[in-house]
Amino acid sequence: MLKIFNTDLHIHTCLSPCGDLDMTPKRIINTAKSKKLDIIGICDHNSAENVLISKKIGKTFEITVIGGIEITTSEEVHLLALFDNDDDLLKLQELVYENLPGVNDENAFGLQLVVNENDEIVRHNQRLLIGATKLTIEKCVEAIHSLNGIAIASHIDREGFGIIGQLGFIPEGLELDAVEISPNITKDKLTVKKFPVITGSDAHFLADIGKTWTQFSLKEPVVKEIKKALLKTTLKI
Numbered sequence: 001m002l003k004i005f006n007t008d009l010h011i012h013t014c015l016s017p018c019g020d021l022d023m024t025p026k027r028i029i030n031t032a033k034s035k036k037l038d039i040i041g042i043c044d045h046n047s048a049e050n051v052l053i054s055k056k057i058g059k060t061f062e063i064t065v066i067g068g069i070e071i072t073t074s075e076e077v078h079l080l081a082l083f084d085n086d087d088d089l090l091k092l093q094e095l096v097y098e099n100l101p102g103v104n105d106e107n108a109f110g111l112q113l114v115v116n117e118n119d120e121i122v123r124h125n126q127r128l129l130i131g132a133t134k135l136t137i138e139k140c141v142e143a144i145h146s147l148n149g150i151a152i153a154s155h156i157d158r159e160g161f162g163i164i165g166q167l168g169f170i171p172e173g174l175e176l177d178a179v180e181i182s183p184n185i186t187k188d189k190l191t192v193k194k195f196p197v198i199t200g201s202d203a204h205f206l207a208d209i210g211k212t213w214t215q216f217s218l219k220e221p222v223v224k225e226i227k228k229a230l231l232k233t234t235l236k237i
Helices: 025-034 051-060 086-098 137-146 163-167 223-232
Strands: 003-011 039-045 064-072 078-083 113-115 121-124 150-153 178-181 197-199 214-218
Touching: 003 025, 003 064, 003 078, 025 039, 025 051, 039 051, 039 078, 051 064, 051 086, 064 086, 078 086, 078 137, 078 223, 086 137, 137 150, 150 223, 214 223
Parallel strands: 003 039, 039 064, 150 178, 178 197
Antiparallel strands: 003 214, 064 078, 078 150, 113 121
16 A cells, blocks of 8 residues: 655755754754654765664654765766665765765865764764766766666756756766756746656755655655656656
8 A cells, every 4th residue: 555755855964064064863853753754865965974873863763764875976967866775875885985086175165974873973074075976977877776776866957066057958868767856946847857856855954854845655665666656757746
């Protein structure tokens, strides 16, 4: 039997240099609970190092946390990668790290904090997470699918880091599972018609969590079921 899930698949933690320091996993999940979200996706820039602790906390609050990464491709396009299996997610993180040059300047770009379940800092990630990887968007989509994940082009209506704004088009044959629109527009304003459309908050601050979200009808709250729902394109946003 299908059940409706309110879902915000695009949330950053304090690991993203542009994320507010209040975006600890515990506070995020508390906020998601208060917004009556059932599923959230943790998608920090080029890293998944706060995912496992978020999933652990989510279980205690009965919020399903899906692990992900928001990859910055070599074309400076943002791409969400979402997984059921933690090992697959960490394999993608390893690939991203191997192709991510640079060291973070905390004064210029912000802190990148890995935290524990008590919101205590475990370490500072020193990689340049705000930077672009050497991976093309085609290579990223291929890698995500090879690891059983789904690939969603982020905020495609935005000029900066959206695929349309960066490339001017979506490459022919690019096998995206969906595209995401930002809270700034509605689905009827979108000119791209080829792909299923979702919306997510892209929250960098607690107040933005659940600002927009997507309803999925699923047998269970897992990426495998979300992929089936995307194929049916019976989404309510």
